[in-house]
Amino acid sequence: DTGVSQNPRHKITKRGQNVTFRCDPISEHNRLYWYRQTLGQGPEFLTYFQNEAQLEKSRLLSDRFSAERPKGSFSTLEIQRTEQGDSAMYLCASSPTVGAGELFFGEGSRLTVL
Amino acid sequence: DQQVKQNSPSLSVQEGRISILNCDYTNSMFDYFLWYKKYPAEGPTFLISISSIKDKNEDGRFTVFLNKSAKHLSLHIVPSQPGDSAVYFCAASVDRGSTLGRLYFGRGTQLTVWP
Numbered sequence: 001d002t003g004v005s006q007n008p009r010h011k012i013t014k015r016g017q018n019v020t021f022r023c024d025p026i027s028e029h030n031r032l033y034w035y036r037q038t039l040g041q042g043p044e045f046l047t048y049f050q051n052e053a054q055l056e057k058s059r060l061l062s063d064r065f066s067a068e069r070p071k072g073s074f075s076t077l078e079i080q081r082t083e084q085g086d087s088a089m090y091l092c093a094s095s096p097t098v099g100a101g102e103l104f105f106g107e108g109s110r111l112t113v114l
Numbered sequence: 115d116q117q118v119k120q121n122s123p124s125l126s127v128q129e130g131r132i133s134i135l136n137c138d139y140t141n142s143m144f145d146y147f148l149w150y151k152k153y154p155a156e157g158p159t160f161l162i163s164i165s166s167i168k169d170k171n172e173d174g175r176f177t178v179f180l181n182k183s184a185k186h187l188s189l190h191i192v193p194s195q196p197g198d199s200a201v202y203f204c205a206a207s208v209d210r211g212s213t214l215g216r217l218y219f220g221r222g223t224q225l226t227v228w229p
Binding site: 004040041042043044045048056091093102103104105106107108 | 118120148150155156157158159160163203205216217218219220221222
């Protein structure tokens, strides 16, 4: 399967703990995105990378959140000192720089903060 | 601020009939629009898109219509099938050519197609 892969699929943690999610994009895609989806809402943009450069960050990405894509391949999203409001589905997507224009999403990583 | 709005949280349609899902947007800078379908426990999958230079795009049973003056688009599915039952998200972006990536999504419409 050459789609976008996310790990772990589910994470349950206690408030105050740190969590990290990993995303492996489609191999030939330069762009990688992180979105967050909460119940009853559509996906909300968090940040995106072109190769290893982080080009845009949403104001939703507080200082407790950090995303990296060190070698322009996989990416990690770390949440420090988790809060119950961080409970959500974290979606990763990738796209080529040029092409049909759509994003290809992974299955998501569901975070539950107790 | 919700720049893309899907005002109907749910829609129920009989198999074989037409499903019409609606979407409104407020940002006149949006120039590219997409529809995604999402099944439970899966990520959204791309369905169909339309550029602002067009007012219609078809792909098999799916047709998207864009009315720029009304800032409204709709997705028509005909004939509807039970396998179409999913949440449908409308999304929009600005300047597809250079900065596509930041998609603005609506809240979704749950479509149920019953036999």
